[in-house]
Amino acid sequence: xxxxxxxxxxxxxxxxxxxxxxxxxxxxxxxxxxxxxxxxxxxxxxxxxxxxxxxxxxxxxxxxxxxxxxxxxxxxxxxxxxxxxxxxxxxxxxxxxxxxxxxxxxxxxxxxxxxxxxxxxxxxxxxxxxxxxxxxxxxxxxxxxxxxxxxxxxxxxxxxxxxxxxxxxxxxxxxxxxxxxxxxxxxxxxxxxxxxxxxxxxxxxxxxxxxxxxxxxxxxxxxxxxxxxxxxxxxxxxxxxxxxxxxxxxxxxxxxxxxxxxxxxxxxxxxxxxxxxxxxxxxxxxxxxxxx
Amino acid sequence: xxxxxxxxxxxxxxxxxxxxxxxxxxxxxxxxxxxxxxxxxxxxxxxxxxxxxxxxxxxxxxxxxxxxxxxxxxxxxxxxxxxxxxxxxxxxxxxxxxxxxxxxxxxxxxxxxxxxxxxxxxxxxxxxxxxxxxxxxxxxxxxxxxxxxxxxxxxxxxxxxxxxxxxxxxxxxxxxxxxxxxxxxxxxxxxxxxxxxxxxxxxxxxxxxxxxxxxxxxxxxxxxxxxxxxxxxxxxxxxxxxxxxxxxxxxxxxxxxxxxxxxxxxxxxxxxxxxxxxxxxxxxxxxxxxxxxxxxxxxxxxxxxxxxxxxxxxxxx
Numbered sequence: 001x002x003x004x005x006x007x008x009x010x011x012x013x014x015x016x017x018x019x020x021x022x023x024x025x026x027x028x029x030x031x032x033x034x035x036x037x038x039x040x041x042x043x044x045x046x047x048x049x050x051x052x053x054x055x056x057x058x059x060x061x062x063x064x065x066x067x068x069x070x071x072x073x074x075x076x077x078x079x080x081x082x083x084x085x086x087x088x089x090x091x092x093x094x095x096x097x098x099x100x101x102x103x104x105x106x107x108x109x110x111x112x113x114x115x116x117x118x119x120x121x122x123x124x125x126x127x128x129x130x131x132x133x134x135x136x137x138x139x140x141x142x143x144x145x146x147x148x149x150x151x152x153x154x155x156x157x158x159x160x161x162x163x164x165x166x167x168x169x170x171x172x173x174x175x176x177x178x179x180x181x182x183x184x185x186x187x188x189x190x191x192x193x194x195x196x197x198x199x200x201x202x203x204x205x206x207x208x209x210x211x212x213x214x215x216x217x218x219x220x221x222x223x224x225x226x227x228x229x230x231x232x233x234x235x236x237x238x239x240x241x242x243x244x245x246x247x248x249x250x251x252x253x254x255x256x257x258x259x260x261x262x263x264x265x266x267x268x269x270x271x272x273x274x275x276x277x278x279x280x281x282x283x284x285x286x287x288x289x290x291x292x
Numbered sequence: 293x294x295x296x297x298x299x300x301x302x303x304x305x306x307x308x309x310x311x312x313x314x315x316x317x318x319x320x321x322x323x324x325x326x327x328x329x330x331x332x333x334x335x336x337x338x339x340x341x342x343x344x345x346x347x348x349x350x351x352x353x354x355x356x357x358x359x360x361x362x363x364x365x366x367x368x369x370x371x372x373x374x375x376x377x378x379x380x381x382x383x384x385x386x387x388x389x390x391x392x393x394x395x396x397x398x399x400x401x402x403x404x405x406x407x408x409x410x411x412x413x414x415x416x417x418x419x420x421x422x423x424x425x426x427x428x429x430x431x432x433x434x435x436x437x438x439x440x441x442x443x444x445x446x447x448x449x450x451x452x453x454x455x456x457x458x459x460x461x462x463x464x465x466x467x468x469x470x471x472x473x474x475x476x477x478x479x480x481x482x483x484x485x486x487x488x489x490x491x492x493x494x495x496x497x498x499x500x501x502x503x504x505x506x507x508x509x510x511x512x513x514x515x516x517x518x519x520x521x522x523x524x525x526x527x528x529x530x531x532x533x534x535x536x537x538x539x540x541x542x543x544x545x546x547x548x549x550x551x552x553x554x555x556x557x558x559x560x561x562x563x564x565x566x567x568x569x570x571x572x573x574x575x576x577x578x579x580x581x582x583x584x585x586x587x588x589x590x591x592x593x594x595x596x597x598x599x600x601x602x603x604x605x606x607x608x609x
Contacts, residue, residue: 028425131311134592135585138547139565143581146569147322219436227551230440231566246441250555253448260448264441271436279432 026284032277039270043089052080054087054240063256073258076248081259085266087240092270095152095234096221099159104214106160107167112198112206114168115175126172129165137162141224145233155234159221170213171206178202208285215278222271242267297600305593312589313367316582317360320574321352372582373575382579385564390583392462393560396483396552397545399476404484404545405491405538412495412530413522416503427496434489439548443482443555450478460557479556483548487541494537498530505529532603539595543588 023030042049052070058078066073072081110129114122132140144158178184179202187197228234229243237244242263249260344353351359366372372383415427450459458475465472502508503526511525550562561580568576 028428127307127311130308131315134308134312134589135315135581136543136547136588138544138550139581139584142550142565142569143316143319143577146574146577147319223436223438226438227440231551231554233569246438246444250444253444254451257448260441260444264438264444267438267441268433268436271438272432275432275436276429279428 026280028276029280029284032273032280035269036273036277039089039273040093042086043093046086046090049086051083051086054079054083055238056080063252063258065256065258072262073256075245075259076252076256081245081262084240084245084259085242085262088242088245088263088266089270091152091235091239091241092222092225092243092267095156095225096159096218099156099225100163100214100218100221102156102160103163103167103217104210107164108171108206108210110164111168111171112175112202115172115179116194116198116202122172125168129168132161132165133169135162138224138227141228142231142233145228150233150236152235152239155225155228158228159224162224163217163221166217167213171209174206174209175202178205208281212278212282212285215274215281219271219274219278222267222274226267242270298597301593301596305589308589309586312585313364313582314360316578316585317363319581320578321356321359323574367582372579375576376573377571382576385576386561386580386583389559389561389564391464391560392558393546393549393553393562395465395476396479396549396558396560397542399480400484400487400545400549401538401542403480404487404541405534408488408491408495409527409534411488411492413499413527415492415496416499419500427493431489431493435486437485439482439486440551440555442485443479443552446478446482447555462558462560475556475558479552479558482555483545483552486548487545490541491534491537495530495534498533499526502526502529528602532599535595535599535602539592542591546584546588 056079058074060078061070061074062078063076064070064074064078070080070082072085075081075084107129110125114125135143140162141155141158144161145154148154148157184197184201187201192201225234226243226246229241230247232244232247235241235244237248245263246260246267249257249263253260347353351362354362363373370383371381372386374380375382375385378385418424418427447459450457459478461475463471463475499522503522507529508521508525511521516525549560550565552558553560553562554566561584565577565580568574568580
């Protein structure tokens with residue numbers, strides 16, 4: 001890739017000093033990044049970090065309050081709540097990232113192509129997106145799961161379908177502006193192919209929009225996934241899942257509120273982290289988008 | 293409002309409604325064949341003849357466009373199909389369950405949107421680095437707090453500290469107004485919190501934006517009082533993005549009420565849909581999704597028109 005094709009975005013800070021400087025300029029972004037990274041690392045490393053077996057049922061140790069052996073207590077089947085939650089993070093993150101990733105690829109591509117080609121392609125694509133957009137989010141997801149059947153895969157596909165039109169709309173707007181720019185005109189003039197222009201010239205300039213919106217939508221996807229699992233439409237027992245744990249814990253609320261309380265807090269932390277990250281990134285990446 | 297604006301919006305509305313109906317129609321056709329077998333019920337033996345008979349009853353043996361036209365013709369006349377299990381028209385079941393959901397959504401909208409305006413204005417006066425960060429973090433917590441978890445925690449606290457107060461279930465307003473509102477209070481709060489967080493933050497930034505505009509300076513210069521500037525000049529302009537956001541939030545509330553009804557054992561459309569999914573009563577699932585989505589689309593259509601009333605600039609395009 002020649003130097004000329006490099007997008008005009010600041011290079012990522014490579015040195016520790018530069019990173020510290022960036023973090024001190026944007027303390028909230030740095031905090032959000034660390035907060036999210038900790039949770040993601042916990043989820044990825046869950047099987048190797050020495051947590052108890054999330055499936056191990058100890059019937060004599062059922063519904064215990066937090067104690068030295070089980071830091072967050074045990075659930076109605078005597079399973080370690082901390083371990084269930086950490087492994088629940090895995091399920092939640094896996095489902096949400098897969099879904100949002102798929103929606104980004106499909107919806108983002110459609111949005112960019114609509115902005116690039118304009119004309120009938122844009123009109124038809126965006127009309128179809130409008131129709132999907134007309135459904136209340138959770139209702140569309142439930143409808144998709146009614147067809148596919150409950151489960152993690154069904155939930156992931158349902159969330160991906162719900163978020164595809166959102167990404168298409170979000171990227172089409174800024175892409176329209178970029179497609180009118182002189183460097184896209186220039187690329188076209190030297191005979192670059194459509195695919196090359198869209199993916200080498202338009203896409204790199206959408207990086208900050210993509211990062212911000214992906215983070216915000218991940219935050220929402222975590223909540224949708226938890227809602228679906230709570231309703232019994234997402235993860236199925238005995239898969240460790242935050243939403244499912246909340247639904248199960250609800251039945252034993254007055255005997256032991258701990259599994260329900262901690263699972264809900266975990267959902268909140270995960271969703272909060274991504275939302276704060278997206279919100280803070282919006283300020284630090286693009287001052288023009290700065291929220292007042 | 294110009295006639296051109298109105299016809300444009302009506303055409304958009306028609307296209308979206310037709311698109312929605314096509315998708316909802318296709319839904320039942322995309323269900324795998326073994327689900328049809330399950331729909332036959334546990335007590336009937338699954339034979340090819342029975343399968344064919346059920347498929348004929350659902351109209352699955354005809355070409356798709358024919359099926360769509362006969363289905364949509366029925367929908368327009370108020371025939372949304374018959375429930376697989378009870379044999380009753382699904383419309384009757386929907387009507388029997390719609391009021392709790394509508395009341396929940398309406399009260400949550402009133403609470404969330406109503407409280408967000410004074411809260412947003414109050415937040416707009418709190419400026420400075422520290423309070424800005426606090427406002428932001430509190431708003432994001434409100435936005436990302438799982439409503440069903442909040443509901444469960446509220447039920448738990450109520451049961452533990454006020455064991456006599458019943459928070460679960462539903463009593464029609466006409467039978468027991470006080471009991472109705474008492475049972476609605478917690479679900480409405482849990483459901484509307486994300487909307488309240490979102491809207492009050494929006495009102496705050498729109499107010500700050502409006503307060504920096506020339507017309508506010510002009511109003512101040514001609515001697516308008518502080519309150520008049522804030523609530524008449526700034527707020528009216530800040531309301532423009534607010535109204536759109538309220539419309540979009542209704543979709544969130546309709547979805548969220550499905551979950552909240554489950555938490556608080558409220559017999560509304562959400563419970564109807566979930567029950568229908570678990571017993572594979574697809575005509576009921578299909579009809580409920582169609583009715584709720586059509587309602588959401590019409591709310592947003594009304595919001596579009598309202599938007600044009602508030603902001604004259606929109607009417608031109």
